[in-house]
Amino acid sequence: MSDKTVRQLAEVVRIPLERLLEQLKEAGLSASSPDDVISEDEKMRLLSHLRKRHGKIEMSGEESPRRVVLERRKVIEIKQTNAPGSAPKTIQVEVRKKKTYIKREPDEVKETVNPIVVESAAPNEAEILHEQEEVSEAIVEVIAEAEQPAPEISAPEEPQQEAITTTVDADVDLKPELDIEDKFLVQPIKGDTKVKVPVKPKELDDVKKKQDDKDRRLQESISRNADRVRQQAEEKQAAAHKKKQQDENNRGGGGRDAKKVKKKGKQPQRAAPVSDSKHQFEMPSAPIVYDVTIPEMIIVSDLAQKMNIKAALVIKHLMKLGIMATINQSIDQDTAAILVEEMGHKVIMQSDDDLEKEMLAEAQIEDVRVALPRAPIVTIMGHVDHGKTSLLDYIRKTRVAAGEAGGITQHIGAYQVKTDHGSVTFLDTPGHAAFTAMRARGADVTDVVIVVVAADDGVMPQTKEAVEHAKAANVPIIIAMNKMDKADANPDKVMQELSVIGVLAEEWGGDVQFLKISAKTGVGIDELIEALIVQTEILELTAPVEGVASGIVIESRLDKGRGAVATVLIQKGTLENGQMVLCGHEYGRVRAMFNENGKPIKDAGPCVPVEILGLSGTPNAGDEFLVVQNERIAKDLAKHREDRKKFTRHAAQQASKLDEVFSRMTTGELASVNLVIKTDVQGSLEALRGSLVSLSNEEVEVKVIFGGVGGINEGDVNLALASGAILIGFNVRADATARRLIEEKGVDLHYYSVIYDAIDEVKKAISGMLAPEIREQIVGLAAVRDVFKSPKFGAIAGCMVIDGFVKRNLPIRVLRENVVIYEGQLESLRRFKDDAAEVKMGMECGIGVKNYNDVRVGDQIEVFERTEIKRVL
């Protein structure tokens, strides 16, 4: 304890300065002015003088008290604000403190370094009086007043450590903390209270060592993980920021959602009013310019997301550009680019092929593999009942390798047979429909087409179609003249009829191999296969055997027990079990592989058809299949293809429009106009074909890819799709399946009923002089279910409207088997007994056709409208 001046002592003992000076004088002490210093010794002398004066005897050392106890009481008021929504509460805390000073003998002092015994510290929990129950968090700090001993007590020498800190804290842990400088251990004693406890030097060393150790470990761990932690923190912050913006966007969407967010946000705000200002939204000081990558087509909402703005804003800007689009609608690349530039961002154009190539570059290295000769892939086509299935079955039966003969024979869409000269792969999907459907999907997988013609029947309509399809695909043909075992077989007649449609046998100076076979007896089938091998040699078919596999999906189905099962035909490389494959927009790891005999196999090379299990879904026939490095690439590509599929409809529509013939010709993009023509009778087909082909000039060639008689079917549409052709229906209509496909793929279809109109229109299209077009739009279709006779209107067709609507005063056509048999006007339209102005789809009605009484059950009545459309070239 330090010496004090007279003035300080007077203040401490709270007596007037003059009186103290007088008392000092009386005691014979030297201090005579307020600033003189009084030593401890002098203080003691003053004390004994005063005691004597008050009649007390001076106590000897033994008599003086060894222990002095000081008690102190302090009431503190604290404000409690943590109860959500309630007013702050005032809590009074009374802290009672008791300090005991003990005078020790010098030898006692030597025994312990810190001789002071803390008898009762303030936190003696009973002494803290909680006057209100709801105290959950309060901090009471009582600072011991070491400087406040009563003046008449001799202060002990060393014990500076009597300072006691009492803390009431809600979240203290009970681990001791070391206060090394003061040689204390801050020990939590119970609940929220901590006491400083003096420690011995040895203990101090131990604790210090432990603490050092702990600090060192912590430091090491921090430096080790600093980067990772920083990165995680940044990611977390970015995610939080993104979420916040999304929330804001949602809130911007208004309505119930916005309210919900608001309501939800209220509670946490109250519970945690303190927030770090760093995490709050800060207004950017300058506009943010984003690099916006625009694919060939982009959905409005995706575009908005790329610019980090609301979709409504994009829609608004599009409106300014004169484009009405909804949030889910896609817009083309050019429009998107204008919009993005207008909004101040940077445009990066990206073509879908670029993206796919970029992605595939990761998946596949450049193909520098050595190509080896491979088996031909063959499709068999021909007219109904001419023996396609019988031929395939015969080859399969006799040619399946001996070891596999006992296997479970199953239809997987393709199979391979081994011959003395090599293998041949047959696509087991007879008929040109499947062939064209595959081609329409871009899969020109067939190397050779075998056209089967029954020698007793000769060339039939579907024989011609098969030839035309093979020619359109630019695939060599082999003619198999079947049923040669029959007595009335006439191969010469077949050869002659085929020569008329441009298929000339080798022996007649042409380049097509004709083989005489019997699928029943097997005669000539070996020769047919040999002819195939010869053809393969001419074609010099090769494929790399090593490396990652790629190929085509032949067919797929969903099997109850095995999930998605797809037959794929490998075109390059070798497929192995367990590899990750991508088929169209499906992907998966090959769980198992089977050959056409249902035998599990581990790998398969080029031209081998295999059934694979493990795909995420069923891909389409004709989809490309390939092995990719990992699931991430497969997934990304699958998603990209799925997205692209949504947009290809638009692109397909651009491919073959009569309106666009001229503009595409002038840009040098188009050198030929391809047409697929279907007519009601053979005569009009020949007339149309001849006239249209003669429209060719030095700039453009008009090609009739296919011409046939009868309604337009799915095969015709697929053919038009595969060859980018325009469909012309002359007095014929498309059936329901074909109509769906036309709509889905956006094929350009034109109906005519006057040959001159068709010729005129194609002529104008290629000369760029298309006049305003009177476009016919079919608005409704009704199926005739019954026919009644009415004395007033003649025959009345009892109909069901199966598409669109039937309206009085509109022109109509009567169709039989999708061929127009009458064109005229509606005479009467009734619902039950009443006249009706309009009858909608799904309703029955009675239709009377003006001047036509030959309407029959099964006919269809087509209702159409004529509108004038200005041509834009």
Ligand SMILES: Nc1nc2c(ncn2[C@@H]2O[C@H](COP(=O)(O)OP(=O)(O)OP(=O)(O)O)[C@@H](O)[C@H]2O)c(=O)[nH]1
């Ligand atoms: N005599 C004889 N009959 C045959 C021959 N090839 C096929 N047939 C018969 O002709 C009929 C039709 O044969 P398919 O193999 O079903 O003909 P397809 O071309 O596959 O017929 P679709 O599948 O309906 O197009 C069957 O009754 C066969 O038995 C043959 O070489 N000789």
